[in-house]
Amino acid sequence: MTAIDFRSIDAASGEPFGDPLRVDGPVEVAAACAAAEAAFDAYRETGLEERARFLDAIAAEIEALGDVLIDTAVRESGLPRARIAGERGRTIGQLRLFAGVVRSGEWQRVAVDPALPERQPLPRPDLRRRMVPVGPVAVFGASNFPLAFSTAGGDTASALAAGCPVVVKGHPAHPGAGTLVAAAIRNAVTQSGMPDGTFSHLSGPGTELGAALVRDPRIAAVGFTGSRAGGLALDRIARDRDVPIPVFAEMSSINPVLLLPAALADRPEEIAAAFVASLTQGAGQFCTNPGLVVAIAGDDLDTFARAATARLAETGEQTMLTSGIRAAFESGVALLAGHASVRTLAHGAGGALFLTDAAGFAAHPALAHEVFGASSLIVACSDEAELAATLAALEGQLTVTLHLDAADHALAGRLMPVLERKAGRILANGWPTGVEVASAMVHGGPFPATTDSRSTSVGTLAIERFLRPVCYQALPNDLLPPALRG
């Protein structure tokens, strides 16, 4: 611990509040990793029901924190109370979902190839496979979801479900909420009789704490949601270790929204209203914020742009998560506003909307960079070919959205192959913000949306990031894990 004054910051006023919080350093990192390592063998072999009850107990403990958690998270994040209350529900629901996943046992992916003693020219031995947890997992809380993507968020829930002890590096934008949630998890660890090192929480400002955590040789995998720079920095540290480990970083996406001609002709103003609602929700601070609109130029797109501009003008200023995020947003918006190939449609308190053409967009890759916050860029294409080429040139994305009517299906069908290669989720006539926690959800996508397109950080498949297969060949029955015994 050091003498730094590390406290919660009120996002609205910029003033510190509450008691000074713990500032962890290398000693605490090493202690947390040693505890996680010591807990691993016992924790990973807990019974399915026992582990599921532990996840349920975490959910109950978080619920039992009551208003103090909501109050703290609202004040630290500047997000509306209803949003934070909803996020708590999502966090609890996610833990209970993974409790169900654990109970089902399907995640073990048991496979058995029985012995074939008579096979020629050689007999086949008995082969059995299951998935085992990779080891202690480091989780980095995200600034924009102080509950659902943070201390007890999806990464923590899926890693614990897999049987991995977790060491969380709490996000310094909400240390108060993180500390409360960590205490709730610690209570559940104790109540459920789990090994002490099953969960640890590290707290403090700066990046060195997280770097030390990823460097620790006892850490076997990393879950991260945040900026591209942050994710790539952690990935580099993880790759440069003597034993490299995977970093599952969910990083950067501008979430293209395609307005196909018939839908755009049919309801430009309706789509514009819903677009602005999605764009400005939570001050636009979503990984899935619709930062790019792609359509064919013409009167209908003009109508959409006018309507969206008017809507945006009616939107009031919202508190952003931190002064740093606000500053980055303003500089991103200023860059677009001052760009020779870009026309500013709206640039006010509620957000910013810009317009460019496909040639300008293609010529300036910087226009495709994520601006975290309520800013979006419309790319007007001259025809279908230019629209398809614009999509094909995009980087990997978390989502791609189609607004379409029946008359647009043929065009949409032609675009599907490129959309599938670009994104982890393709959605129709909706908005990418709002990521369901469900079996079929994919919150992932090709680089730079994530560092591993074969994974998702939301939904039941998220557990697979923290599992690896082991084959048992001709093992005596009593030495097999219970799930594999004959």
Added chain:
Amino acid sequence: MTAIDFRSIDAASGEPFGDPLRVDGPVEVAAACAAAEAAFDAYRETGLEERARFLDAIAAEIEALGDVLIDTAVRESGLPRARIAGERGRTIGQLRLFAGVVRSGEWQRVAVDPALPERQPLPRPDLRRRMVPVGPVAVFGASNFPLAFSTAGGDTASALAAGCPVVVKGHPAHPGAGTLVAAAIRNAVTQSGMPDGTFSHLSGPGTELGAALVRDPRIAAVGFTGSRAGGLALDRIARDRDVPIPVFAEMSSINPVLLLPAALADRPEEIAAAFVASLTQGAGQFCTNPGLVVAIAGDDLDTFARAATARLAETGEQTMLTSGIRAAFESGVALLAGHASVRTLAHGAGGALFLTDAAGFAAHPALAHEVFGASSLIVACSDEAELAATLAALEGQLTVTLHLDAADHALAGRLMPVLERKAGRILANGWPTGVEVASAMVHGGPFPATTDSRSTSVGTLAIERFLRPVCYQALPNDLLPPALRG
């Protein structure tokens, strides 16, 4: 193409034979990748039965090559004819296994969360998930399996099964066999009406060809079996791309064999005989060769060592795959023979066997490096604690083997947690050489056995290396892929 004289080398004589072979360069790399990219959209949406028949057709075409393939591979590799004939059977069987995997459709991992229009506070949209192929895959043939881990080996079979076009960089140790197999695959492509770029084969000496292939932006993933240096070099190239891609490299393993006390007391000579047979099979040129024996010191281990030494002395010299592999083997063996902490038990034409104690092994990490060929090191431990500590200090492995009797089960049970963390496959009373192609097989393991412990390069799970999930949200039925339609 260049004027280099690139021909098959007779492994036994070191002399070139056969016609000069194609030497590909940057132009051919670019052409193969462009063709793979052009083929991808059509190939990945081939029907399950159509794609399965294509894999079956490759198997039939390889079978139809007849003796010329066997003759060429035997001469290029120096491996016995029966082994190469068996390897051809394995290669064909593997293609047919993956045809069955494709037909079953389970690899698509379809998940459906139906819409909940009445859900409060917000309705849930319809969510459907499937796995899609990642894109064109580069495959590097392995020197030691000219058929089963090479041009039409497990990486190629699983990538094609996943729906990924494949560009093979053939191993220069068996360019003749590679060229024959490539022609067989090309025939199957044509007969089956697959897009032309579904399969390409690049041929030539040196490392620049493979490096250029991994750098090509159209390549989406890499399969590799070979040395640690080679795998790490390709992994670095892949990570340094603008868009990093995964390299599934199966690299380095010394495959510890534990001789537990009761089994060792019961049948030291029987185990020794089987050990030497496994060690010297194929001149020891297996990824799963038993390069390390760990046991508790005493009379029984002495008996084992004496018997193994005698057996090894009876083993004649075998041709190694290439002069480079022979040179690396000899320098690895010389290093052990000259090591102050190591006693040489056998060092003859048939192979080498060394002895050290646990303290010496712990003090000299170089003793744990793989020596590719028929060389193994016995580590004598003073007691169970030292044996457990020796295992715990090992790097990741493809396999760990236990020789045990009923009286050893309690000790084996205590060791299982560390064994599961070290290896992808744990086997009892057998030998790690001989990797079954089956559903439950795992030919993988923690670094440095592979670059991705969550994968296997043998068995049906190998297909998952080349698949990623995509979620379709509220997509109209006619825009959904057939497997997801309602």
